[in-house]
Amino acid sequence: MPDRVRVALIGAGRLGRRHAEVLASQIPQAELAAIADAHEPTARAAAEATRLDRWTTDPEELIADPSIDAVAIASSTDTHAPLIIAAAEAGKAIFCEKPIALDLEGTDAALDAVAEAGVYLQIGFQRRYDKGYRAAKERIDAGEIGRVETIRDAMRDPAPASREFLATSGGMFRDMTIHNFDAARWLAGSEVEEVYAIGAALVDPMFAELGDVDTSIVTLRFASGALGVIDNGRRSTFGYDVRTEIFGSDGALFVGQQRDTPLLQLNREGVRHDHVYWFLDLFAEAYAEELRVFVAAVADGTRPGPSGEDARAALALAYAAEASRRDNRPVAVSQFDRAPGSA
Ligand SMILES: NC(=O)c1ccc[n+]([C@@H]2O[C@H](COP(=O)([O-])OP(=O)(O)OC[C@H]3O[C@@H](n4cnc5c(N)ncnc54)[C@H](O)[C@@H]3O)[C@@H](O)[C@H]2O)c1
Secondary structure (H helix, E strand, O other): OOOOEEEEEEOOOHHHHHHHHHHHHOOOOEEEEEEEOOOHHHHHHHHHHOOOOOEEOOHHHHHOOOOOOEEEEOOOHHHHHHHHHHHHHOOOEEEEOOOOOOOHHHHHHHHHHHHHHOOOEEEOOHHHHOHHHHHHHHHHHOOOOOOEEEEEEEEEOOOOOOHHHHHOOOHHHHHOHHHHHHHHHHHHOOOEEEEEEEEEOOOOHHHHHOOOOOEEEEEEEEOOOOEEEEEEEOOOOOOOEEEEEEEEOOEEEEEOOOOOOOOOEEEOOEEEOOOOOOHHHHOHHHHHHHHHHHHHHHHHOOOOOOOHHHHHHHHHHHHHHHHHHHHOOOEEHHHHOOOOOOO
């Protein structure tokens, strides 16, 4: 591998643009080689913002370029699986945003291509590279809170996304809770065996019209015996709300004491501080760190993850939660396992 890993960015929308900036200026070991976005003005603007003279509307052109070592995929979700397959066949290392696909079949096809090619695939579950979550995981693994008994995990967006986005997002469990499913498995160090999910449209009747929910609660039973609860919402008036409590036999860890400004104001009325409003701000460091780790892994041949199998496991939990909500009963996650011998 050369001194610097040459990475092509595919998809320069809300998140891709951020990834481009990180690759261009925050990771000395990386060289942002080119940008592809199907929407020409978006591709051009992202290239200009990162002082790059190579951009295209055709990602295949970059995937076919032998001088490019790796691709970072942040295009619309429905493009991930075909792009992963094309990049794997071209022998590129791949960073891909969640989810790999909205269905298990598409996910499995992409994972097969990755396994066949033997390339490295890392998924953008950025919480795993957030300072607070990482510290929590290290302390759990070091036994500092004893045996994990319960996990409470909340994530709420400030306000609903557009109807257009929501209509193709895959719904609450595949689009949003998928982050919580990954975090729960990772923090508990255990697979989830059973889920029970309820949901409602409390924020906007549009969600009911789309067959979706804007408020949900999922309970988890882990193979380890631990229990968990995840609650999600599409409205939080004070900003992006991400908080996790891991309770163990010998103590607890609370992750997510969010402040935009490191300032407390104390007076007769009480104590005040501000709050992080947007996900790109709350996880700014994590989005940079996950790419730094990816680039280092491509250079030194390690595979830190989260892997494609982690993405599949989280999607299987989303399927189980949807079945549970639909049928109003606990659902065994194993029914969404891959059939033996199908890989
Ligand atoms: N990890 C996270 O916290 C997080 C947060 C937001 C979004 N995401 C994921 O990132 C992905 C992008 O989300 P976003 O909010 O940036 O969306 P977006 O709509 O802002 O951007 C998507 C971009 O992809 C481009 N595109 C579409 N098809 C393409 C193709 N075939 N080739 C190249 N470019 C193509 C579009 O023109 C657009 O510019 C989604 O899969 C989403 O689930 C992850």
